[in-house]
Amino acid sequence: MASLREFDTKLVHQNTYVDKVTGAVNPPIHYSSTFHQTAFDQFGAFDYSRSGNPTRKVLEDTIADLEGGTNGFAFSSGMAAISSVFMLLSAGDHVLISQDVYGGTYRIVTEVLTRFQIEHTFVDMTNLDEVTKGIQSNTKVLYVETPSNPLLHITDLKGVIEIARANGCLVFVDNTFMTPYLQRPLELGADIVLHSATKFLSGHSDVVAGLAVVKDAELAQKVGFLQNAFGSILGVQDCWLLLRGMKTLSVRLQQSAKTAEKLTDYLVKHPLVEEVYYPGLTSHPGYATHHSQAKGAGAVLSFRLPDRECTKAFVENVRIPVFAVSLGAVESILSYPATMSHAAMPKEERERRGITDGVLRLSVGLEHVDDLLLDFEQALGKALLVKKETVNHS
Numbered sequence: 001m002a003s004l005r006e007f008d009t010k011l012v013h014q015n016t017y018v019d020k021v022t023g024a025v026n027p028p029i030h031y032s033s034t035f036h037q038t039a040f041d042q043f044g045a046f047d048y049s050r051s052g053n054p055t056r057k058v059l060e061d062t063i064a065d066l067e068g069g070t071n072g073f074a075f076s077s078g079m080a081a082i083s084s085v086f087m088l089l090s091a092g093d094h095v096l097i098s099q100d101v102y103g104g105t106y107r108i109v110t111e112v113l114t115r116f117q118i119e120h121t122f123v124d125m126t127n128l129d130e131v132t133k134g135i136q137s138n139t140k141v142l143y144v145e146t147p148s149n150p151l152l153h154i155t156d157l158k159g160v161i162e163i164a165r166a167n168g169c170l171v172f173v174d175n176t177f178m179t180p181y182l183q184r185p186l187e188l189g190a191d192i193v194l195h196s197a198t199k200f201l202s203g204h205s206d207v208v209a210g211l212a213v214v215k216d217a218e219l220a221q222k223v224g225f226l227q228n229a230f231g232s233i234l235g236v237q238d239c240w241l242l243l244r245g246m247k248t249l250s251v252r253l254q255q256s257a258k259t260a261e262k263l264t265d266y267l268v269k270h271p272l273v274e275e276v277y278y279p280g281l282t283s284h285p286g287y288a289t290h291h292s293q294a295k296g297a298g299a300v301l302s303f304r305l306p307d308r309e310c311t312k313a314f315v316e317n318v319r320i321p322v323f324a325v326s327l328g329a330v331e332s333i334l335s336y337p338a339t340m341s342h343a344a345m346p347k348e349e350r351e352r353r354g355i356t357d358g359v360l361r362l363s364v365g366l367e368h369v370d371d372l373l374l375d376f377e378q379a380l381g382k383a384l385l386v387k388k389e390t391v392n393h394s
């Protein structure tokens with residue numbers, strides 16, 4: 001068979017999977033914890049499902065292929081993947097990390113790794129001078145999210161990777177917002193790509209899953225060892241659901257991104273909206289950098305309303321998006337970072353990072369854009385009334 005080079009083709013023909021025995025076009029779900037060994041003194045490809053399972057292997061090979069890596073590892077959640085690879089570090093090591101990192105990552109770095117004497121410094125990764133200044137003699141990992149959550153700040157991946165190389169550090173990139181369809185950090189020189197596959201990769205709000213991908217044999221051996229040692233592997237049914245969701249990744253993202261673009265155009269012009277954060281806007285300070293390292297702006301945007309009261313009125317009146325944590329699904333998901341993704345962050349810390357009480361994040365789904373626009377129009381209208389009331393009373 002000819003090699004599958006185009007991304008969309010790879011997505012659908014996951015590792016050219018056709019079952020060798022039956023011809024089935026989807027992998028069977030191998031509900032087996034253990035595997036019979038035919039030889040007395042030599043184990044086969046699989047022995048115990050924590051260490052490896054054929055259904056999970058199809059998923060792990062697929063994500064490795066899509067990210068341009070050599071080895072993929074599937075975990076029971078994004079946080080399981082992230083926590084497991086942090087275990088590459090030892091006491092006395094130091095991590096330099098994006099200041100507006102995902103709340104759960106903030107939590108493990110500040111409250112768990114610290115108990116094992118693994119130190120950290122938060123830096124504004126969008127500023128390469130600060131990254132250089134933040135490097136210590138014991139820095140082992142530069143941890144990046146770009147675009148970041150929820151304000152969509154853009155980090156220059158090549159710039160960070162260059163600094164890491166010069167200082168003998170590894171670069172971990174959380175690629176959840178972009179997916180390999182839009183951005184492939186390993187191809188730019190990153191060492192580990194991480195995913196909350198709960199989001200765009202699975203795409204249907206029905207699976208919690210995490211993935212890690214590497215492109216170096218020694219690192220692959222170490223991450224595989226940790227995956228087996230900690231054992232927070234993804235179950236076979238969820239591996240299968242994730243593989244199924246991934247087949248439509250490119251069409252879902254293309255469509256959602258198109259809608260996101262139209263929504264941002266609308267929001268930018270709305271009198272109540274103070275700011276719109278989306279790397280597809282040419283006014284975004286990271287626009288050029290983002291488009292030099294990614295194929296598109298994606299389907300997540302954030303915007304700022306004047307205050308908590310307006311935000312509350314908007315959320316209570318908007319009808320189509322679900323009001324929930326998470327992102328990257330067929331349904332639009334509206335989140336309130338202050339009490340959701342960034343609830344683990346102290347209020348002053350959160351506001352210092354620009355995540356004020358008026359910031360809302362929208363993950364755009366597959367609803368018709370006109371319905372979303374109408375819905376936003378009426379809900380922002382209600383929020384505008386609240387603002388006028390507060391002005392009149394003061």
Ligand SMILES: *Cc1c(COP(=O)(O)O)cnc(C)c1O
Pocket residue numbers: 077078079080102104145149174176177195196197198199208209210326
């Ligand atoms: C959701 C998310 C995570 C955590 O993943 P889970 O699957 O919820 O454990 C990590 N990073 C980013 C950017 C996320 O959005």
